[in-house]
Amino acid sequence: MNRFRTSFPTVNRELLNWFPGHMGKGIKQMQQKLKLVDCVIEIHDARIPLSGRNSEFRYTISGVKPHVLVLNKKDMIERRSQRAIVDRLLREENDSKHVLFTNCKDQSCDGIRKVMPLAQELILASNRYNRVDQKEYCIMIIGVPNVGKSSLINVLRNRHLNKRAASQVGAVAGITRSVLNKIKICDDPLVYLLDTPGILKPNIADNEMGLRLALVSCLQDHLVGEELIADYLLYLMNKRNNFKYVELMGLKEPSDNVAEVLITGAQHLNRSIRLRNYDGTMLVRPDTKLAAKHMIKAFRNGVFGKILIDSDKID
Numbered sequence: 001m002n003r004f005r006t007s008f009p010t011v012n013r014e015l016l017n018w019f020p021g022h023m024g025k026g027i028k029q030m031q032q033k034l035k036l037v038d039c040v041i042e043i044h045d046a047r048i049p050l051s052g053r054n055s056e057f058r059y060t061i062s063g064v065k066p067h068v069l070v071l072n073k074k075d076m077i078e079r080r081s082q083r084a085i086v087d088r089l090l091r092e093e094n095d096s097k098h099v100l101f102t103n104c105k106d107q108s109c110d111g112i113r114k115v116m117p118l119a120q121e122l123i124l125a126s127n128r129y130n131r132v133d134q135k136e137y138c139i140m141i142i143g144v145p146n147v148g149k150s151s152l153i154n155v156l157r158n159r160h161l162n163k164r165a166a167s168q169v170g171a172v173a174g175i176t177r178s179v180l181n182k183i184k185i186c187d188d189p190l191v192y193l194l195d196t197p198g199i200l201k202p203n204i205a206d207n208e209m210g211l212r213l214a215l216v217s218c219l220q221d222h223l224v225g226e227e228l229i230a231d232y233l234l235y236l237m238n239k240r241n242n243f244k245y246v247e248l249m250g251l252k253e254p255s256d257n258v259a260e261v262l263i264t265g266a267q268h269l270n271r272s273i274r275l276r277n278y279d280g281t282m283l284v285r286p287d288t289k290l291a292a293k294h295m296i297k298a299f300r301n302g303v304f305g306k307i308l309i310d311s312d313k314i315d
């Protein structure tokens with residue numbers, strides 16, 4: 001029987017810290033717009049409900065405003081995990097007590113239906129300070145990159161106004177790069193949403209937190225390194241006795257050795273790269289980066305099943 005790793009080695013922090021200029025600028029723009037905002041909706045990835053949220057939002061953005069936490073991409077976790085996640089989150093002090101699960105790819109999702117009524121209820125029950133006379137509501141959508149902020153705005157706009165997408169969406173982190181002009185998503189009541197760039201903590205000190213963010217594409221794969229992300233995925237899969245990668249990578253049996261998995265995977269996919277040696281001769285090597293990409297993509301496409309990455313922090 002194979003023996004698997006019980007912990008993952010610490011990786012170079014530089015690889016997991018990503019705070020490009022647009023994030024610093026974005027947070028300043030968001031603070032400037034705060035006086036126009038009645039409610040903050042923070043979106044996060046439902047696969048990592050306890051890892052990787054930007055804890056600084058609480059001090060810089062959401063502290064004094066009504067706050068809803070939307071856990072998006074619920075289609076990627078089992079429905080039955082939702083109760084335990086909410087119970088766990090409610091035990092966190094000073095955190096939002098209003099949690100919804102959504103799938104932005106599904107117009108009829110019950111979580112999507114509840115977003116606007118809940119936000120409206122919280123705004124009506126709140127002190128709107130300088131905005132009491134304003135008939136319109138303005139809601140700021142915040143979160144780390146690639147969790148579905150722009151997608152939520154588009155699906156709400158489509159649902160309430162039957163209008164096409166207004167904010168650009170993409171599968172890699174860092175699509176929205178500045179605070180956008182307010183986008184109307186409802187006529188009655190008049191509601192505007194503010195889309196914002198995904199913003200990470202400038203320093204991600206926790207190794208596994210960074211790797212989990214990377215695994216769900218909140219960081220950029222090429223900056224972290226595809227082989228490293230694949231190794232972390234391999235570690236998680238083995239820890240859960242989920243060996244669906246074995247067939248995908250053309251292995252005979254489970255393995256905890258990423259080099260073996262990726263080399264076999266590249267051979268299985270029949271993909272190699274040609275490198276030039278120092279003496280000018282050519283060398284042919286299995287394309288391990290391509291194999292790593294293949295494995296990560298399978299995980300993200302749900303080929304390995306619905307995986308709640310943070311399950312160890314919840315049970």
Ligand SMILES: Nc1nc2c(ncn2[C@@H]2O[C@H](COP(=O)(O)OP(=O)(O)OP(=O)(O)O)[C@@H](O)[C@H]2O)c(=O)[nH]1
Binds near residue numbers: 075105169198
């Ligand atoms: N499976 C699934 N994918 C989703 C869901 N919502 C959004 N996505 C996908 O997630 C990716 C990121 O979506 P965006 O809306 O661009 O995310 P964002 O938070 O605006 O990202 P940045 O602007 O880069 O910060 C896209 O590929 C979407 O199609 C969902 O509920 N389920």
Ligand SMILES: [Mg+2]
Binds near residue numbers: 150195198
């Ligand atoms: Mg966006």
